[in-house]
Amino acid sequence: MDLFVINRYRDSDEEVNTVDQETKHLEKLKQKIEERKKTITLSKSSESDVNTINEHNTVESIATNEKSIEDIKKHDPEPISELSKVPKPKKQVKEKISHEFKVLGNNEFEKKARVSRVLPHWLSNPNGISTDLQNLDCLVEGQHWLHSTLKATLLNEGVTHLFPVQKQVIPFIIKEHKAPYPFQPHDVCVSAPTGSGKTLSFILMDEIGCEVKALVVLPVQELAAQVAKVFKKYCSKTTLKVALLGGSTPLHQEQQNIVRHTESSGWVSEVDIIVCTAGRLVEHLQSTEGFSLKHLKFLVIDEADRIMDNIQNDWLYHVERNIKLGTELMTGRVSNLNWFNLNEQKTAPHKLLFSATLSQDPEKLEQWGLFQPKLFSAAPLHDNDDEDQIRLYATPAELSEQMVACEAENKPLVLYHFLVDQKWDKVLCFTNAAESAHRLAVLLNAWGRDQFKVADLSSALDRPTREAVLRKFTQSEINVGIDVPDCNYVVSYDPPRNIKTYIHRIGRTGRAGRVGQAVTMLLPNQIHLFKELLKSGGKSDVPAIEIKPEILNGLYDSYEYAMRETKNVIQSEINSKVQKSVELKRRYKSNKQK
Structure with missing residues (x-):
């Protein structure tokens, strides 16, 4: 103005x-x-x-x-x-x-009351499972519900006691199947740490009748192969036959192994138990003539959360459709209610879900179509800030968890210190990328030639190579592995992105009652996020390992030499790949001209 x-x-x-x-x-x-x-x-x-x-x-x-x-x-x-x-x-x-507009009510905003989560009764009141695998009191010989053949096989394998999850789950399943028709058994969900005996919980079941049929679905081929191997071991002295459908063999060969055509009975099944991946199962349901699941009694889903997050080809729909092939599905009408039809009706397969990180989300669990399920959980009851009591994830009692904070350039030095100075053997090291795993494996091999051997294992390798690495690691021909299934130590070279990944990583050690140690390597700016990740899983902060600076200073000279060797190896690999690519292009052009 x-x-x-x-x-x-x-x-x-x-x-x-x-x-x-x-x-x-x-x-x-x-x-x-x-x-x-x-x-x-x-x-x-x-x-x-x-x-x-x-x-x-x-x-x-x-x-x-x-x-x-x-x-x-x-x-x-x-x-x-x-x-x-x-x-x-x-x-x-x-x-x-x-003054033009009148304000209704008071001008103070009140915070809305938080709605507490209300879980179904079966989720909020599970049957507790102990995580202590050192003090076992369930003798194999004293369990009358175990088949005599299975008892002998267990004792031959050195298994004298059953784990808590086996002690509680197996008798419950057998008891459920003793009820006469039309009483349907309760479906089962088991949430227990990796290495706590979940696999044997659905393998060590008595031969209930002569028409026992079981389908075991797993997320990846490697897990399916491991479970099939255990099944074959414990069924070797029984009349049960096991087949693996995982994609490791051609489809036509798997078809010949599971079904056979006869003149008198038509198509008959060659196996009683099928262990498979979800994608391969759908292939057989759609293309294998004579393959049927209408007599299925057990549907086992191992690592249920991983399958739940990535349902391949909607496999559960195809399984249920194959089971329900009949008058109701073909005509769209329900059969007449009479004694004959009731007698001919068969109960749905008994569903058994197993996972170390079983979700408590009722919406996710709803897609499985569970019938009056029962939950067995080893996860402790956790009180969060909002006074909601929820059960999260559990880890073995024999597993110790720690973390190391260091700069990015010092991470290889810290890992080398664990392997050489601390003399760690059978170490599993996780990275977040296949390329990082390969570079780290090359660096460690160049750095500790006469002290340890390292191999990388990732999706970038073909299946025979991965199986060879696993075999060498199991036989202790390799001391350090990148992403292998069994070990004494777990090192997260790159921190996990979520709590489920963390639980599955550290679950590779401390299995079956053995002592294990898990260490997570963190940058200074990652410590807060890692603590929040642990909190989201109901876990407290883990102790930190302090590495003295003079220890790392003494490794710099050998580290620089190893880095030069690593660069040379990586460069030679790149040149080799380029040369192979050029040769393939030349062959393609020459063949095209011919």
């Missing part, structure tokens, strides 16, 4: 000019006020009378104030400090707008 441009401090000779200048400014202001009054009157003519009166009064009050200012200037030529107290028009407009 021009009024406030006037300079407060003038010399005595300039007072007369100052008064004239102030008078000119006041005249300009009065002229602007009159123009503004006309503009407001025209723009507000279409509004209500109340708003027009308010605008009129506001303009008149401004004009009155300006007139009073002019009178003050006549009596006192320098009342500039008083002029600054004149209210601004904009402020008046804001006050008018604030």
